Amino acid sequence: MASAARPRANPAFYALIALLIFMSIGPVLLLLVNSLKLDVDITSGAGGLLFMPTIRNYETALCDILWYEPEHLRFCQIRFGGAFVNSIIIALVSTALTLVMGCMAAYALVRFRFMGRDSLSLSTLAVRMIPPAVLLVPVFGLWNNAFCLDNDYGLGAWWRDTFGGRGDVCLAGTHGGIILIYVAMNLPFVIWILQSFIVQVPRSLEEAARVDGAGPFQTFFIVVLPLIKPGLAAASIFTFRIAWNEYLLASALADRDTMTVPILIVNNASEFDGLGTIFATGMLLAIPPILFTLFASRQIITGMTAGAVKG
Amino acid sequence: MPSIQLQRLVKRYGGLEVLHGIDLDMAENEFTVLVGPSGCGKSTTLRMLAGLESVSDGDIVVDGRSIAHLDPKDRDIAMVFQDYALYPHMNVARNMSFSLRLKKRPRDEIDRKVRATAEMLGLTPYLDRKPGELSGGQRQRVAMGRALCRDAGIFLFDEPLSNLDAKLRGQMRAELAMMRQSVRKNMVYVTHDQIEAMTLADRIVVMNGGHIQQQGTPSELFRRPVNRFVAGFLGSPPMNFLEAELVDDGGLHARGAGFSLRLPEDIVTRARKLGGGRATLGIRPSDLEYAPEAAPDRALDLRVIVSEYIGAQSVLICDCGGTRVTVEIKSETPIALGETLRFAARPEGLHLFDPETERAI
């Protein structure tokens, strides 16, 4: 019935949609196709789709973490694989931590009454106004000097004995060091976004849960959290992308072993020989955020709270 | 099934006191209805009983044990909220079993309870639906079901029917009264609707401005209101009030603009103690009766302004020396608008109130 009442769509409308889809998918498709070609096929410009697909470029890109040695390589030059894994670890862990802390902090700011609540709520936003570059020098200094374990005794000594290395064990150069600063950087925005979702959860729902026998944590995790899933999804897309793309702070804090992909690309740009490898790394770089966004956006179902109250 | 006592219960929000010492005894298995105009503190009282609001002063005692400082979850109380407060991400069955699941009851017991409750409320076909896929009336039932599913000792209802349309409300009211027959539990029910209060209550508690005005059985309050507020609040259409002078004219009369009514003996003895003076006369519309032949000191002469036909009964809005008076009569009574007619007042339907204190005389 409903479809009959809808006016016939204009063919030009469909043409426009097709054009937009082509414009957004086209480059990714081109990237994918070229990443599966040999360099000769790419440069020959024979245009086309007529070629033998090969995963050789991906083997080159990930040579440092492959369990076998690709035949076409004499020597594994770029350590893209390691950086790729670092990026995934750092992006996932910092996103998870940000969400866990963010949703609890937002809940407290919205629902609890305590001294300084309003100024705290405001200052979370104020932190957003500071560009990350301002943080660079102090964070670099602190991470390298203040947050260190003396390597002569205790945990520091154990660390040195186990993992080796010279000098004190510092936060700089560890995954934790980068994750910490990403969490700090993204938390204000996540808190701010989640606050607006939590405000919309009717208070009587929480009261009903409390009367039904739920403690404060059960109320939060069983009743409130499922209802702000769209907010969590939006926030996680945001934090994941920032962590995935961030260059400035990571370049200052990462060392050889904890380098993320953006740092690796900038530092080793000259070592990327061959267009095919570049296309393959580009493809690899694009896949995690795409997968993550697709997964997270599935959680965004509008009208989550529909039917909670009278209506 | 416990007995509940509210002892000098006080609620303050900052410096603002909204409940001024509520004293209330509810016997075992009693259906208590708190009724009063909006903002009089009914919900606050109920929420303090549930543990959702802190107690500023006084105490709540259940079976001899103070529960004023317990968490809601430790009070063994089920509550139906005015806006239903259903968990939107859970289907009907999970909504109803929420509390039992939290208590980690065995699955088959939970299943059995949910099915029995759903059966009673006619919700069986909807057990798999989410609240968003239900109509207002069905959501209302789910909210009831969620409370009934638990074995709580005390049930609290905060205006559970106020969001339904008139027809559904009447239907649910009857169902509630029926459910009441099978579920013998302590129930405390808040409403601003005096019809709900009268039909459901074992005990009515009329509140106004953070005070209890009067409590008792519905018929006690209807027949013997202690003050003008209670008299005017209960009953529909509401009681008529006429300003009068008490004069001794061969028997005590209440005399006002356009009428002079002889007062019956029991009121006279009480009114004598006051020694004449002014009084407010109260007569319910149903205590006036079309009687052209009645003696003038037993009746009011009223000019009919509007007649509202509501079926078997009609409500006449009349004028009595400048005061509006409503009368309820059988519709077949021949009435013409604009005429002045005589209506006899039932002697047992006369109420007198002190115009200053508004207390019943």
Ligand SMILES: Nc1ncnc2c1ncn2[C@@H]1O[C@H](COP(=O)(O)OP(=O)(O)O)[C@@H](O)[C@H]1O
């Ligand atoms: N959180 C609050 N802060 C201040 N005043 C409140 C609060 N909640 C209720 N009140 C006041 O308490 C009074 C009683 O409210 P309530 O119990 O909700 O009335 P009702 O009888 O309509 O249910 C009202 O005058 C209301 O303004």
Ligand SMILES: [Mg+2]
């Ligand atoms: Mg209320």
